[in-house]
Amino acid sequence: MPRQHIIFVPGKNPKPPxxxxxxxxxxxxxxxxxxxxxxxxASLSQRKEIxxxxxxNYLYYQRQKDxxxxxxxxxxxxxxxGPTNDDIREALAHHRKLHxxxxxxxxxxxxVLRFLSGALKSTSEETRQYFQNEHNIGCNVREVLxxxxxxxxxxxxxxxxxxxxxxxxxxxxxxxxxxxxxxxxGKVDILLTLGSPLGMRYVRKRLVGNNYSGKKKYPTNxxxxxxxxxxxxxxxxxxxxxxxxxxxxxxxxxxxxxxHCHGIYNFFHNEKGLNCHRSYGYMVNPAVGKVxxxxxxxxxxx
Numbered sequence: 490m491p492r493q494h495i496i497f498v499p500g501k502n503p504k505p506p507x508x509x510x511x512x513x514x515x516x517x518x519x520x521x522x523x524x525x526x527x528x529x530x531a532s533l534s535q536r537k538e539i540x541x542x543x544x545x546n547y548l549y550y551q552r553q554k555d556x557x558x559x560x561x562x563x564x565x566x567x568x569x570x571g572p573t574n575d576d577i578r579e580a581l582a583h584h585r586k587l588h589x590x591x592x593x594x595x596x597x598x599x600x601v602l603r604f605l606s607g608a609l610k611s612t613s614e615e616t617r618q619y620f621q622n623e624h625n626i627g628c629n630v631r632e633v634l635x636x637x638x639x640x641x642x643x644x645x646x647x648x649x650x651x652x653x654x655x656x657x658x659x660x661x662x663x664x665x666x667x668x669x670x671x672x673x674x675g676k677v678d679i680l681l682t683l684g685s686p687l688g689m690r691y692v693r694k695r696l697v698g699n700n701y702s703g704k705k706k707y708p709t710n711x712x713x714x715x716x717x718x719x720x721x722x723x724x725x726x727x728x729x730x731x732x733x734x735x736x737x738x739x740x741x742x743x744x745x746x747x748x749h750c751h752g753i754y755n756f757f758h759n760e761k762g763l764n765c766h767r768s769y770g771y772m773v774n775p776a777v778g779k780v781x782x783x784x785x786x787x788x789x790x791x
Contacts, residue, residue, distance in 0.1 A: 492646045492647060492788075493788050494648040497514055497653070497656075498651065498659050499545070499546060499653055500684070501549075501615060501616065503554045504544070504547075504554055513559070513560075514540075515537060516567070517563065518540070519534055521774055521778030524773065524775040525775035525782050526786070533785050548633065549619070562757065562758055566758070566769055566773055580765055595691075597690065634659060635663055635671075638677075642673055642676070648677045648678060649679050649681060652682050652683070653768040657683070657684075658685075658696070664708035668709040668710050669709075675710065677711055678784060679715055680711045681780055682716045683768065684725050685725055685730075686725060687728075688728025707737045711742070713744050714734070714745070716750070717776055718750040720751070722765045724766050730746050731748050753776050754774070755770035
């Protein structure tokens with residue numbers, strides 16, 4: 490078993506077959522590293538075996554996505570080396586700011602959801618069975634990640650855990666359960682959350698440790714937490730995790746919580762236009778690439 494591991498926990502919605510999905514994520518991950526720290530690319534690119542996918546989506550949705558729909562858009566993403574002026578204008582567009590304000594309002598007053606239709610209502614209904622653990626689905630989903638983490642943490646090996654969108658919720662809840670239910674040894678070097686809704690009140694009230702206080706409320710097995718959110722990503726609502734989870738730092742449960750939420754652009758496009766939330770767009774971003782490259786360099790030197 491390699492002593493270094495990168496584990497990716499994908500967000501919601503059906504995904505391609507796991508091997509196809511892993512290969513595409515690895516491709517975009519390497520591109521992000523190349524853009525950020527090209528001197529780390531050669532050694533990392535030879536170590537694909539360290540990259541693992543916590544593929545929970547088929548268990549949840551019972552269907553898969555055809556990856557061929559995304560390949561042309563990923564190819565275009567790889568050949569675009571930064572956001573265009575049009576991308577920046579679209580990410581900062583007035584209608585996105587209005588949507589952001591409305592999402593903040595709904596987060597403050599979640600009872601409004603029952604009167605809504607559309608994407609926001611659909612997302613809340615889609616995640617409800619996870620939060621309510623219907624048919625044990627929440628536990629089963631977290632077990633997918635636990636199977637990857639248990640031997641790694643037990644051997645005190647180096648791990649960078651990446652959670653995108655709903656995958657960040659699954660990662661957080663899994664770490665909490667490993668901390669407090671299984672009392673599992675070891676820590677992840679970095680929890681890297683991308684486009685994460687963990688700062689939302691709606692989500693925080695439903696995390697597995699929410700009913701506890703003090704140290705038992707939070708995972709105890711995260712060394713550093715780095716949160717990256719792109720401009721215009723409505724899922725993350727531009728929350729500051731250093732503020733939202735400040736008690737973790739005060740209790741000495743984590744060395745640092747860093748937020749990178751300004752000037753980050755996710756310029757993934759598909760047939761519907763700019764999508765500021767897609768995982769592939771995050772992975773090619775040099776802000777993400779630098780976190781991965783720096784971790785890779787540090788774990789090779791120590």
